[in-house]
């Protein structure tokens with residue numbers, strides 16, 4: 001047995017709490033993110049791993065970082081998460097196109113990569129609650145600009161011991177995203193539109209979360225809040241598994257020899273997905289380059305180039321909305337690690353980020369980032385990549401994945417690097433149908449998104465995913481619209497308290 005892994009805040013003392021407690025808490029009380037006190041090496045050889053299923057690989061990873069969970073508990077969580085909700089037994093298949101391997105992370109319930117973590121988080125959380133003798137029902141509160149809300153709803157729907165409330169801006173999500181949410185089934189789910197924008201929703205949720213009086217009242221009624229936010233360590237660790245799995249797959253198929261390095265390219269927003277790749281590297285997957293791909297909101301590109309993180313800039317709306325982010329929360333974990341697991345340094349930078357909107361790392365820290373390469377793609381480049389790949393290789397990708405593929409093409413021509421490369425494919429093209437059709441020069445403003453999906457399917461020969469067909473004529477179950485001042489009472493009404 002390896003040594004127990006303990007978690008602490010990126011801004012506090014090392015090794016304080018167990019994994020299950022960190023999962024329940026989400027964010028540390030000092031505002032920092034939970035990080036492991038050490039990152040264990042995989043126990044099996046890469047060759048042994050290449051013979052494992054996705055679920056078995058996930059277990060190999062999670063047992064090393066969630067050390068206070070028993071084997072039975074982890075296997076229960078894994079088998080309930082990665083089941084027939086996914087439309088392929090492989091869970092995360094690899095497809096080769098134009099000289100790269102696309103790791104398709106969109107075969108789950110909401111056809112985007114957040115399913116990889118949000119299908120297991122509810123099980124990790126309810127198991128963690130049991131382990132810590134928590135009798136209250138867990139109430140997940142989420143504000144969403146579209147994708148996270150639906151993935152969280154799908155994950156928590158009908159999971160015993162949980163309720164989930166999602167707030168979204170009434171006029172701030174796409175028609176398909178809204179339809180996905182308002183048709184959500186499950187008696188424990190609640191979807192509420194607010195008259196306001198995403199920031200209003202987020203601010204309202206934070207206010208409810210941090211109200212001590214309300215927490216006391218909730219407790220007296222048998223409830224407590226928790227968060228399915230992407231900074232929860234219970235979302236990060238399950239994401240490591242697919243990088244380990246992808247390496248095993250390449251090895252099994254003879255694309256690489258055991259120990260050969262690979263590169264990974266990740267379309268990045270909040271920095272969770274690429275950080276999972278970094279942890280996979282620390283656990284023993286030979287990864288040479290971590291290519292961080294941004295859209296026009298290229299804070300990270302500038303950061304990797306100059307060592308300065310500066311959010312003081314215009315926020316740009318792009319066709320890859322899940323990457324339209326100026327504060328990449330999970331970067332804080334990388335900052336902590338490259339500072340030598342130093343919480344004081346991290347806390348100082350994060351304070352600067354809060355007050356000045358920027359900070360600059362030291363030359364030594366910048367050197368520790370040598371394995372990272374930052375790139376970005378404009379809207380034109382993104383669209384052209386979708387079109388070229390489809391016309392030359394008959395392979396269809398969504399806008400987020402296209403940002404990554406475009407950056408990879410630039411990286412290749414700049415460096416001549418021929419290392420075998422895995423590109424994280426984070427959403428089905430049918431999730432962003434209108435943009436994909438525009439990229440293929442087949443857009444039509446007079447048609448709705450479902451009609452466009454029919455056409456995209458006809459052009460590409462790819463069947464429309466069940467996630468889209470099933471909501472087309474589904475019953476609308478959630479109709480509540482509230483003012484932003486009424487969010488707390490709406491939650492209480494749902495809970496019947």
Ligand SMILES: *Cc1c(COP(=O)(O)O)cnc(C)c1O
Pocket residue numbers: 112113114147230267268269270271272273274322323400426427
């Ligand atoms: C959330 C998301 C991303 C960004 O992932 P991070 O972990 O936040 O960097 C990229 N693509 C899609 C489709 C997403 O939903």
